[in-house]
Amino acid sequence: MMVHQREAISRLPAYKQGAAAGDSGAFKLSSNENPFPPLASVTEAIASALGEIHLYPSMAVTEVTDRIAARFDVPAENVAFGAGSVEVLSQIIHASAGAGDEVIFAWRSFEAYPILVRVAGATPVAVALTADERHDLDGMADAITAQTRLILVCNPNNPTGAFVTADELQAFLARVPENVLVVVDEAYVHFNRDASSAVGIDFFRRYPNVAVLHTFSKAYGLAGLRIGYAIAPTEVAANLRRVALPFGVTAIAQRAALASLDAEAELTVRIDEIVAERTRVLMALRASGWPVTDSQGNFVWLRTGEGTDRVNAMFVHAGILARAFPGEGLRVTIGTAEQNDRFLVAAAAALAPAT
Numbered sequence: 603m604m605v606h607q608r609e610a611i612s613r614l615p616a617y618k619q620g621a622a623a624g625d626s627g628a629f630k631l632s633s634n635e636n637p638f639p640p641l642a643s644v645t646e647a648i649a650s651a652l653g654e655i656h657l658y659p660s661m662a663v664t665e666v667t668d669r670i671a672a673r674f675d676v677p678a679e680n681v682a683f684g685a686g687s688v689e690v691l692s693q694i695i696h697a698s699a700g701a702g703d704e705v706i707f708a709w710r711s712f713e714a715y716p717i718l719v720r721v722a723g724a725t726p727v728a729v730a731l732t733a734d735e736r737h738d739l740d741g742m743a744d745a746i747t748a749q750t751r752l753i754l755v756c757n758p759n760n761p762t763g764a765f766v767t768a769d770e771l772q773a774f775l776a777r778v779p780e781n782v783l784v785v786v787d788e789a790y791v792h793f794n795r796d797a798s799s800a801v802g803i804d805f806f807r808r809y810p811n812v813a814v815l816h817t818f819s820k821a822y823g824l825a826g827l828r829i830g831y832a833i834a835p836t837e838v839a840a841n842l843r844r845v846a847l848p849f850g851v852t853a854i855a856q857r858a859a860l861a862s863l864d865a866e867a868e869l870t871v872r873i874d875e876i877v878a879e880r881t882r883v884l885m886a887l888r889a890s891g892w893p894v895t896d897s898q899g900n901f902v903w904l905r906t907g908e909g910t911d912r913v914n915a916m917f918v919h920a921g922i923l924a925r926a927f928p929g930e931g932l933r934v935t936i937g938t939a940e941q942n943d944r945f946l947v948a949a950a951a952a953l954a955p956a957t
């Protein structure tokens with residue numbers, strides 16, 4: 603006899619990690635990771651924390667919380683940390699929505715959204731992106747019902763790279779009841795160079811129902827250490843601390859985050875390089891005939907549609923591991939210049955008529 607499990611969980615697709623390159627010599631461009639190795643100052647901070655691993659970390663993540671609060675000029679009580687922003691997002695969903703409640707988000711967007719919503723027992727309401735792969739904020743506002751508890755806005759959007767403008771978000775928020783929380787997921791905010799984009803923290807300051815989600819995984823290059831945070835309305839942040847598993851953020855991750863905040867100048871140079879590479883990659887893709895839209899993330903989106911599996915197989919053969927969304931497209935992370943060059947050769951070859 604099978605042990606009892608929630609049926610809704612057993613039916614869920616598990617979140618999948620991008621394929622590992624192993625020792626195949628392939629370039630893994632499937633997880634929007636930072637292509638640069640950790641800074642020496644960060645690995646030194648990690649090494650210095652190793653002597654403390656017999657002790658529990660700061661449960662309140664006190665030092666990093668204070669640094670983030672000072673940096674954004676917000677009260678520390680509004681900052682809540684987790685083991686990656688995906689964990690904080692999970693906490694937000696659990697604190698906001700349960701059985702019978704609805705959570706609205708754009709689709710296609712971050713794959714974890716519908717999974718986390720279902721795990722919480724709530725109902726995902728996925729609103730299709732516009733034809734040009736942007737959030738359909740009018741459609742999302744139309745989808746609001748008396749059961750809506752939470753709305754997720756991914757800006758820039760993973761995997762399409764499109765962004766929401768400040769004007770669009772403002773018009774949208776005018777249509778959202780104040781008791782419905784809107785989370786602006788800014789995992790890729792550091793790569794966003796469009797001045798017209800909504801900046802989540804500005805909206806957090808102006809609206810009582812807006813939270814912002816940030817991560818150290820992407821621009822700061824700490825994906826392997828798992829640390830991210832929300833800046834959220836007071837009651838929401840307090841609930842995140844109630845929902846969080848105790849001691850979820852390791853001391854090593856906390857030390858590395860502090861060292862990364864100390865090294866922002868160095869990290870900014872790297873981020874600028876990734877953004878410059880993104881521009882180069884987009885231009886080269888267009889030159890070879892790919893109709894790619896702009897991306898404000900550290901990735902580009904190829905609308906390969908029904909040809910996704912075919913193109914992906916060609917990429918794999920060429921040593922490029924991309925993230926495939928069958929029937930829709932391929933998301934390819936901006937890597938080092940060498941990695942991007944290999945990708946561009948493979949992308950051009952995928953368009954060339956077979957000989």
Ligand code: PMP
Binds near residue numbers: 760817
């Ligand atoms: N939000 C978005 C939009 C993402 O793409 C990701 C990572 N793929 C996350 C959140 C979670 O990142 P992490 O848990 O590493 O902070």
